[in-house]
Each structure stands twice: as C-alpha cells, then as structure tokens.
Amino acid sequence: MLLAACSPYTAPPEGLYAGVLKRGESVTEATPAGPFTALAIQYRQGGGYLTSTQIDSMRLLYRDKVLIRKAEGITRWDGIGQPVYFADVFEQSDKVLKLAYEHDGKAVVQRIAAADIAYRATVAFPHGFPLAPGLLYFPGQLQPGFLLQALPLRETVLPDPLVGNYSLHANTLAAISPDGMSFAMVDSDSAPSVVMVVDADGGRREAIGLPRTYLADLPDAQANPYxxxxxxxxxxxxxxxNGAGKWEVRTAAAPGTPANAVEELFIDEQSGYRQCFAASNTACLRTWRAADAAQLRKTFGPDYAPPFAWVPQAATRAFGANVSLLLFSRLGFSGTGTGYSAYVDGGQEALAAQLSMRLQDRNIPFVRVDQCPPRLGHGGKCAAPLADKLGRAESNGRELEQLIHSMEDQPGALFILPSMAVMVRARQEGGSVIQTLMRADFSRKD
Known part of the structure; x- marks a missing residue:
C-alpha cells in the first residue's frame, strides 16, 4: 500500500490542448490573441504525499503548434496593434529574454541580446517600462540599460556617461533628443541632482549640477516609477x-543671478545650483573654462584628473579668498549624489568665519559641528542644535548622523545647512577647499 501511494504517477493529458501537452501536464489558463495562445502549464508527478512534484511554467503556441515550449514567464507587449510576447527562457543555465511575433505570415522568435545585462523590473512591469507607444525602457541595475522599439524590432543600448572613479552614477534616462540620437541621463528617478547628455556613439557633454529635486512619491506599486x-x-x-552641432540640454534660467555664483553654491543649494559652469554650454556662465592638464596636476597631483573642473577666466573671489578651481564630482561621503568643491587660497578659519557671516546675513539656519557641545552618552553629536535650528529629528534617518560621526576626529569645520553639509578644511598643498559632502533635505527621512 505504501509503495502504491508513493508511485511517480503522471496523468495523461486531456482537454482542448491535450495535443501540445505531455503526461502530467495540465492547462490552468489559456490566453489566445490572434494566431498565438499563451498557456499557463502545471506539471504534476506522483500522487503520494512524500513524492508528489508540481512545477509551473508557460508555453506559447502559434497556430496551435508549440512555438516556445517552456518559459519562466510570458507577457504580452501592450499598446502594439499585433500580438507580441516576451518570454523568459532558460538556455543551459542562463536566463535569456526572447520576443515572439508574426512577420509576413510566419512566427519569429528573436533573442534580445541587450537584455543579457541585469535590468530592473517590477511585478507590474516585468519587461520594460513604457516610454512611448511601441517603446520600452529597460533600466540597468548598474548600467544605463537599453531601449526596445517595435516593430520592426530595434535595440538601442544606452551609452554609459562615465565609468570608474569619475562616474557620477548618471544612469537613469530622463529625456531623448528630437532625433533620438542623444540621451539626457540623471542620477536618480526620484531625486535627481545632475544631468549629462550622451550620444548614441558614446560622445558626451559636460555635466550640469541641478538643485536636488524630490519628485512625487509613487501612488502605488502598480505605477511606472519612471x-x-x-x-x-x-x-x-x-x-x-551647440556650436559643434551636438545636442545639449539647457535648464530653466535662474530668476536672478546671485552676487557671487561660487559662494551661492555653499549658501543656498536651491539657488546656487541653478547656475552652471560647463564651458561648452552657452546657457552656463561664460566666465569659466575647462581646467587644462597642468591646472589639474597643480591642484590634484598626477593621479587624479577629474573631467569636470573649471577655472575662472578672470580673478574670482569667494568668502574673501581667490578661487583657483571649481570641481564638480560625486560626493565623497556614501558615494551617492553630486556636488561642487571650490579650491581657494584662504586659510580654513578665515573661510569658515566668512561662511558663517554670509549665512547669518541671509538668515539661513546652520549648525557648525565643531562648535557643538561634547557628545553625552550614546546620543548623537549636535542632536539638540540640529533639532532646534533645522527641525531635524534624529529619528528621521541615520545618513547625516553617520556623516557627523565620521567627521568628528577629522580636521576642518563642518557646516550643516537645511539642504547641504559643507566642509571647510585646509590643504597640505596650501590654501583650503570648501567641499560639499552631502545634499539632501534634512527634514526628510533619509
């Protein structure tokens, strides 16, 4: 009796689709569309409690014959006149993405080579996010991803704006040029802080910093996040x-030009980052040019040559010191976000005093961390001043607190403003640097 109960029995197929099933398989759902039918298959083996097996898969038929025998998932590409299907298929040990459709009265199954990279998906959007009718965006997990257009089918791999140590993580597609050959890439789909334009052939424009903008929360899990x-x-x-015939983007003009564009970067993030310094973009300030190799070596030494550094074409002062170079880069703390650093010839204390005075004159609240009382017990340093001056509750998040803790024993003066953390520190090479370490609305949860 026990052996009979545990036997690996498989029932013969039956029903409308019995001809495309094997023993043990049954159809739990069938969705016909034109010449195609997508089948949800359930395979059961054995009738005993200990040895029964159940495996779910998908199968695609074309004119009642098997076109794709086994797929982990099959979904239809909506918004196209004819039926087009995505299928996740395992080939050996690799999962590949295939597209099935009809062309000239014949079935076509085509592998999407660009999908070999890891791309982002949600339950509501397992195969691309609709950007326009017949156009899907597949954002990469660590890369810009690709576009897929139908029909005829066209894959466009989005070029990486910048890789390696100089990357700004601008890997999210924000806009496409009118001719479809250039792409505006930003660093976040929810709170962008930089835009870079890259061409299909890999060419790129200079990065433009933006005021960090928090976009609306998604209404629900079914919404397209992009x-x-x-x-x-x-x-x-x-x-x-631009003058070279290349596409660039221009941002909305600032309502007014600040008295000192460099100082504004470290006083008011929302107004300061409405100015840009890219020498090749005519919408940016025309008094700056790209730093040359000699100027980069003088400032950073031989082993660091950042691509977005500018020098003033005429004497420029900020916080009572001469500005020699302005750098735009990925922020040093936590590796996310972007910001400016200004290299000047003044001393640290004089610069910190000037920054304090400018903030006070503008009635901008701030906390200078090196002037906070000593930490008591396990409480966060500066917790009381942050709550009093910035409305910052420590429970709102830990990223700012981690920054403050990491800088406690470091030389320099750390300023916490409502939407920025700015460090003023002396340089061994002489002079000082005013460096943005974090840009965020500190009243929000991290």
Whole structure:
C-alpha cells in the first residue's frame, strides 16, 4: 500500500490542448490573441504525499503548434496593434529574454541580446517600462540599460556617461533628443541632482549640477516609477544644438543671478545650483573654462584628473579668498549624489568665519559641528542644535548622523545647512577647499 501511494504517477493529458501537452501536464489558463495562445502549464508527478512534484511554467503556441515550449514567464507587449510576447527562457543555465511575433505570415522568435545585462523590473512591469507607444525602457541595475522599439524590432543600448572613479552614477534616462540620437541621463528617478547628455556613439557633454529635486512619491506599486522623472524632465530641460552641432540640454534660467555664483553654491543649494559652469554650454556662465592638464596636476597631483573642473577666466573671489578651481564630482561621503568643491587660497578659519557671516546675513539656519557641545552618552553629536535650528529629528534617518560621526576626529569645520553639509578644511598643498559632502533635505527621512 505504501509503495502504491508513493508511485511517480503522471496523468495523461486531456482537454482542448491535450495535443501540445505531455503526461502530467495540465492547462490552468489559456490566453489566445490572434494566431498565438499563451498557456499557463502545471506539471504534476506522483500522487503520494512524500513524492508528489508540481512545477509551473508557460508555453506559447502559434497556430496551435508549440512555438516556445517552456518559459519562466510570458507577457504580452501592450499598446502594439499585433500580438507580441516576451518570454523568459532558460538556455543551459542562463536566463535569456526572447520576443515572439508574426512577420509576413510566419512566427519569429528573436533573442534580445541587450537584455543579457541585469535590468530592473517590477511585478507590474516585468519587461520594460513604457516610454512611448511601441517603446520600452529597460533600466540597468548598474548600467544605463537599453531601449526596445517595435516593430520592426530595434535595440538601442544606452551609452554609459562615465565609468570608474569619475562616474557620477548618471544612469537613469530622463529625456531623448528630437532625433533620438542623444540621451539626457540623471542620477536618480526620484531625486535627481545632475544631468549629462550622451550620444548614441558614446560622445558626451559636460555635466550640469541641478538643485536636488524630490519628485512625487509613487501612488502605488502598480505605477511606472519612471514617469515622474520623464514628466519632470519635459518641464526642466530644453534641447538645443551647440556650436559643434551636438545636442545639449539647457535648464530653466535662474530668476536672478546671485552676487557671487561660487559662494551661492555653499549658501543656498536651491539657488546656487541653478547656475552652471560647463564651458561648452552657452546657457552656463561664460566666465569659466575647462581646467587644462597642468591646472589639474597643480591642484590634484598626477593621479587624479577629474573631467569636470573649471577655472575662472578672470580673478574670482569667494568668502574673501581667490578661487583657483571649481570641481564638480560625486560626493565623497556614501558615494551617492553630486556636488561642487571650490579650491581657494584662504586659510580654513578665515573661510569658515566668512561662511558663517554670509549665512547669518541671509538668515539661513546652520549648525557648525565643531562648535557643538561634547557628545553625552550614546546620543548623537549636535542632536539638540540640529533639532532646534533645522527641525531635524534624529529619528528621521541615520545618513547625516553617520556623516557627523565620521567627521568628528577629522580636521576642518563642518557646516550643516537645511539642504547641504559643507566642509571647510585646509590643504597640505596650501590654501583650503570648501567641499560639499552631502545634499539632501534634512527634514526628510533619509
């Protein structure tokens, strides 16, 4: 009796689709569309409690014959006149993405080579995020990803704006040029802080820093998470050709030019980052040019040559000191976000005093960390001043607190503003640097 109960019995197929099933298989759902039918298959083996097996898969038929025998998932590409299907298929040990459709009265199954990279997906959008009718965006997990257009099928791998130590992590597609050959990339789909334009052939424009903008929260898990950044980009960027005939984006003009563009970067993030310094973009300030190799070596030494560094074409002062170079780079703390650093010839204490005075004159609240009382017990340093001056509750998050803790024993003066953390420190080479370490709305949860 026990052996009979545990036997690996498989029932013969039956029903409308019995001809495309093997023993043990049954159809739990069938979805026909034109000449195609997508089947949800359940395979059961054995009737005993200990040895029964159940495996779920998908199968795609074309004119009642098997086209794709086994797929982990099959979904239809909506918004296209004819049926087009995505299928996740295992080939040996690799999962590949295939597309099935009809062309000239014949079935076509095509592998999507660009999908070999890891791309982002959600339950609601397992195969790309709709960007336009017949156009899907597949964002990469660690890369810009690719676009897929139908029909005829066209794959466009988005070029990486910048890789390695100089990367700004601008890997999210925000906008496409009118001719479809250039792409505006930002560093976040929810709180962008930089835009870079890259061409299909790999060419790129200079990075432009943006005021960090927190986009609306998603209404639910079914929403396309990229629609908000695409809508924001349409009202923020305008496409233009530069003097070399290359596409660039220009951001909305600032309501007024600050008295000192460099100082404004470290006083008010929302107004300061409405100015840009890219020498090749005519919408940016025209009094700056790209630093040459000699100027980069003088400032950073032989082993660091950042791509986005500018020098003033005429004597420029900030906080009572001469500015020699302005750097735009990935922020040093936590490796996320972007910001400016200004290299000047003044001393640390004089610069910190000037920054304090500017903030006080503008009635901008701030906390200078080196002037906070000593930490008591396990409480966070500066917790009381942050709560009093910035409305910062320590429970709102830990990233700012981690920054403060990491800088406690470091030389320099750390300023916490409502939307920035700025460090003023002396350099061994002489002079000082005013460095943005974090950009965020500190009243929000991290």
């Amino acid at each position: 629609v908000r950044v695409w809508d924001w980009a349409r009202t923020t960027f305008a496409w233009h050709k």
